[in-house]
Amino acid sequence: MRYFLWTVGCQMNVADSKKLAAGFERLGLERAPDAASADVAVVNTCSVRQHAEDRAASMLGRLRLLKEARPAFKIAVMGCMVGPRAEALERRFPFVDAFARPQQFAPVLALAEEPAEDLGGEFWPSTFAAPDGPTAFVPVVHGCDKFCTYCIVPYRRGRERSRPINEIAREVAWLTARGVREVTLLGQTVEAYGHDLDGQPDLGDLMRALSADERLARIRFLTSYPKDMTARILAAVAGLPKVMECFSLPVQAGSDAVLASMRRGYAKAGYVAKVAEVRALMPDAGITTDIIVGYPGETEADFAETLALLEELRFDKVHVAAYSPRPGTIAHRTMADDVPAEVKAERLQRVQAVEERISRERNAACLGTVQTILVEGVNAKGQPYGRTRAGRLVHLDAPARAGALADVRIEHAGPFALRGTALDALALV
Ligand code: SAH
Ligand code: SF4
Ligand code: F3S
Numbered sequence: 001m002r003y004f005l006w007t008v009g010c011q012m013n014v015a016d017s018k019k020l021a022a023g024f025e026r027l028g029l030e031r032a033p034d035a036a037s038a039d040v041a042v043v044n045t046c047s048v049r050q051h052a053e054d055r056a057a058s059m060l061g062r063l064r065l066l067k068e069a070r071p072a073f074k075i076a077v078m079g080c081m082v083g084p085r086a087e088a089l090e091r092r093f094p095f096v097d098a099f100a101r102p103q104q105f106a107p108v109l110a111l112a113e114e115p116a117e118d119l120g121g122e123f124w125p126s127t128f129a130a131p132d133g134p135t136a137f138v139p140v141v142h143g144c145d146k147f148c149t150y151c152i153v154p155y156r157r158g159r160e161r162s163r164p165i166n167e168i169a170r171e172v173a174w175l176t177a178r179g180v181r182e183v184t185l186l187g188q189t190v191e192a193y194g195h196d197l198d199g200q201p202d203l204g205d206l207m208r209a210l211s212a213d214e215r216l217a218r219i220r221f222l223t224s225y226p227k228d229m230t231a232r233i234l235a236a237v238a239g240l241p242k243v244m245e246c247f248s249l250p251v252q253a254g255s256d257a258v259l260a261s262m263r264r265g266y267a268k269a270g271y272v273a274k275v276a277e278v279r280a281l282m283p284d285a286g287i288t289t290d291i292i293v294g295y296p297g298e299t300e301a302d303f304a305e306t307l308a309l310l311e312e313l314r315f316d317k318v319h320v321a322a323y324s325p326r327p328g329t330i331a332h333r334t335m336a337d338d339v340p341a342e343v344k345a346e347r348l349q350r351v352q353a354v355e356e357r358i359s360r361e362r363n364a365a366c367l368g369t370v371q372t373i374l375v376e377g378v379n380a381k382g383q384p385y386g387r388t389r390a391g392r393l394v395h396l397d398a399p400a401r402a403g404a405l406a407d408v409r410i411e412h413a414g415p416f417a418l419r420g421t422a423l424d425a426l427a428l429v
Contacts, residue, residue: 001029001112004038006059009046011222012157012186013079015137016103017044018129020078023105026127027112035063040074040111045081047152049324053081064095074111076100080156083328102157103142128174133377134181134403140168140206141187141194146225148252149263149330150295150323153188160192165201165209176215181403182374183210184220191228204236211242217405218374220391222248226274227265238281245282246391249275250290254309255302258295263330268309275313286390288317291351294344295323296335303347310354316362316392318355322348356415363413366392370407370423375400385417393417398425 003024007017020042021031032038041063046052060077067073076098082089086099098107129136143158144151172183185206187193194201207219219242226249237243253259256267266274278285291306310318322344325337366388373386373394384400387393394408395417412419 001039002032002037003029003112004032004035004041005044006035006042007044008052008055009044009048009080011137011184012139012142012188013044013046013102015129015139015186016079017042018137019103019127020044020105020108022127022129023109024112025130027109029112035066039072040076041066042076042078042108045077045079047080047156047326049321049326051324056081060093060096064093067095074098076108076111078102078104078108080152083156128171131175131178131180134179134374135376136175136180136183137186138168138171138175138183139163139186140203141190141192144188145192146189146265147263147330149261149335150292150326152326152329155328157188160187160189160196162192162194162197164197165206168206169209169213172210172213172216176213179403181216181405182218182220183216184222185210186222188223189225189228190221190223191225191230191233202230202233202236204233204240207236207240207243211240216242218389219243220246224249226251226271229274231277234277234281244389244391245285246387246389247278247285247287248289249278249287251309251313252290252292253295253298253302254306255298258298258302258306261297261335262292262295268305272309272313284390286316286388286392287313288319288391289313289315291318291320292323293320293347293351294339296331296338298323298339298347303350307350307354310351310358314358314362315355316390317359318351320348320351320355360413360415363392363415363418366410366418367413368410370409371418371420373406373408375402375404375406377402383419388418395419397421400425 005017005021007013035041043056043059045056063075067075074097077096078100079102082099082101089099098111100107141160141162143160144154145160147154191203193203193206210219224247251271252262252264254268259267325332371388373388375384375386379385379395384396400406400422406422408420408422410418410420
């Protein structure tokens with residue numbers, strides 16, 4: 001049998017898909033290059049914005065045609081579109097054979113109809129995704145307890161649950177034995193790691209334990225939640241040589257009124273102080289952020305504060321999205337989606353214009369410097385690429401082996417990436 005897997009959404013969803021693929025492969029299935037040549041197709045969905053749901057729906061429309069021509073073809077929908085009750089989805093997509101919530105792998109694997117193998121107790125800690133390069137995602141804390149008013153994630157991924165350090169270390173050792181040199185520790189609010197475990201280790205303790213793996217060169221982590229990012233965790237990031245100075249620290253808005261309405265748990269001043277703390281400890285840290293424009297009640301003056309904050313903090317990258325009401329969330333239940341679509345689109349473009357200028361300027365400041373990158377692979381133009389310790393993307397002018405660490409002199413800078421030459425090219429091939 002062959003399986004086809006289609007994924008949208010965040011890194012956590014990508015990690016879940018890899019885990020599912022590992023499960024299928026343990027059952028003896030092979031990966032199909034497209035849905036038409038598969039026996040079972042899985043759509044791993046995201047609900048963070050309407051657009052992500054629309055993409056999954058259109059994928060399902062295509063799969064439905066395949067099933068009409070070939071009734072034995074099986075279709076599963078997994079991930080964040082599937083809530084505690086699947087009735088509405090079942091009515092909308094009656095041709096789907098199985099619905100599974102995020103990380104609920106069993107009903108999907110059951111479609112394989114292969115003789116059930118004993119997967120060795122619990123599926124999650126015993127089935128590791130095969131790496132496809134020198135970097136890998138490792139979920140360390142599932143779920144989210146924060147309930148920001150606009151966000152569907154806590155309703156679909158449940159409460160925060162941390163994996164024990166020894167279990168994560170076993171997965172990382174398994175990965176590094178197969179060529180992985182950099183792991184990205186994943187959580188919706190990754191600094192929440194450990195509060196629910198015996199002895200309450202924190203993210204810094206986890207990073208310290210993983211640093212002992214000699215084959216591992218680098219550790220990344222995301223996503224950061226300002227309020228959970230303690231001085232103790234920051235000291236660990238700054239002090240551990242393998243941990244990259246690279247922060248994904250969503251601010252969402254620059255206006256205190258909007259932040260309070262979103263229930264983010266901090267005001268602008270607290271966020272600015274957190275960034276200052278990071279930069280005081282790690283002057284070369286890379287910091288990216290997320291912004292929502294057109295949140296209910298966002299005035300032009302509120303929005304101007306967001307733009308002013310971007311100018312003040314000068315992030316390395318800004319991911320911006322227009323507010324999308326999510327049924328079931330607090331904002332959807334209690335607030336009107338009152339910013340017109342054209343105003344949202346215009347604010348989105350204004351953020352993008354500021355972000356592109358600042359990203360370009362920040363990248364340009366790297367010209368002439370030497371940065372260490374981990375070569376991750378080769379881009380469409382045949383150039384090797386990797387990331388600096390601050391998370392900046394660098395393309396190399398000459399061939400290099402994936403998995404090599406290279407010191408690179410930066411010679412070109414654009415808004416999205418840098419380009420340069422390795423100082424010791426011979427060591428790379
Ligand atoms: N846990 C992270 C991000 C989770 S979702 C955090 O706390 O920020 C990823 C991003 O999607 C968010 O940072 C937010 O900017 C965006 N997002 C979430 N819900 C959204 C919504 N309803 N409409 C538009 N963007 C949204
Ligand atoms: Fe969503 Fe807020 Fe949790 Fe991030 S912290 S996943 S935005 S509820
Ligand atoms: Fe989307 Fe779920 Fe991730 S809603 S962003 S796939 S946690």
